[in-house]
Amino acid sequence: MIKILFFAALRERLDCEQYLLSCEGKMLQVADVLQQLQSRCHTWQQELSRSDLLCALNQQLVPLTASVQDGDELAFFPPVTGG
């Protein structure tokens, strides 16, 4: 399983904090996971296609080409606005 987290405006728009995805032992790229999530519905399609979407793999910022495997924690979120 891959644990997927959503934060802030994205979490609200998807109405989802956490999502579990089975990767069936396959080696995936973040982009593949994103595609699976986008296919869920129109809202997910739209929200997860934004060009400013950020992605963290095991709590480190990564590009969409990063590889994901069983047990990983993946997070998607909008541009950060702390400070």
Place this chain on the structure above:
Amino acid sequence: MIKILFFAALRERLDCEQYLLSCEGKMLQVADVLQQLQSRCHTWQQELSRSDLLCALNQQLVPLTASVQDGDELAFFPPVTGG
């Protein structure tokens, strides 16, 4: 009279805090005053010829070409080291 003040290392080397100079109603440049002071003795000659000497006229930094007149407060001091 022109009131002349010396500060810090310069004050110590000249062994003088304050010096009164009569300008006899003449309009002088700071450089003229400096020359009169330098002529006092070898030590004053040496200490007041340093290229890093700073000058303030009525508490504002000025170049040696500034004009001085009766009642002015003139100060000479080494590069500042506050902060």
Place this chain on the structure above:
Amino acid sequence: MSWRFFHRLPVVSMSIFIAVQSDDFCLASEYDKLRRHSACGAVVTFSGLVRELSDNTLHSMTLEHYPGMTEQALIAIAQQAQSRWQLGAVHIIHRVGTLKQNEQIVFVGIASAHRAAAFAACEFIMDYLKNRAPLWKKEHTASGDYWVAAKDSDQQALARWE
């Protein structure tokens, strides 16, 4: 949660202190710790506060964060600063949860032997924190709740460090 690290270098000791907390912090007590570094003649602090909106309608704001990742991101930023400048101490505190008008949001404090390093490191940390630490602000105003949009100026601020 908060982290402390102490490294002992040949000449000066270097410490990093990171905290992500809902509680308020006390600038004076952070400063007292920073100025204890006897080889450090310069202490620079930055504090970020909740400020009025231009139309004066802000009630409060809520800071959401990614627990765990926020702390790691702040540690990584502090370590980057430490590798660029010779610093005695780096303290970063970021608050989360709901904050009112004029409350403190973030503190960055640097102790260094030299003021140029202290200023640069403090501004570097704020510029990176604004772009890399997983924190999000939601403003609660008279006309509703709005997520704050990221600013281009914050992204541009990184350019000078690259």
Place this chain on the structure above:
Amino acid sequence: MSWRFFHRLPVVSMSIFIAVQSDDFCLASEYDKLRRHSACGAVVTFSGLVRELSDNTLHSMTLEHYPGMTEQALIAIAQQAQSRWQLGAVHIIHRVGTLKQNEQIVFVGIASAHRAAAFAACEFIMDYLKNRAPLWKKEHTASGDYWVAAKDSDQQALARWE
């Protein structure tokens, strides 16, 4: 002696506070005044401390100044900063007289709507103060008393602002 000025600008009020004093100052109370500027989300402070010499022989130092001119020079520097950046408040405190190891020498505090302005103004003021304010340090060490020599690096620091 200390001076306070208040200007009222169309949008924000601007205040300048300058003090040259032998007494110690309290960073926390300066900060509390700076953060009262409700339109200012950023407060940057700089504190300069008496630090150890590399050979560890410093007993204390004495700061001599040119009474009257020092205050005027600091006001002029604060006003220059104010004309370059939009600032809510500028506080400068400089101590004179004899100071021991780890004592506070100088404080510069800036409140501004934007952090970049607050950082720049604070560093600008320190760079100008180091080169323009009539203050001189004499170090009292185990081997005697020495006037501190002006540093080239302080003079070079001005270049970026010109």
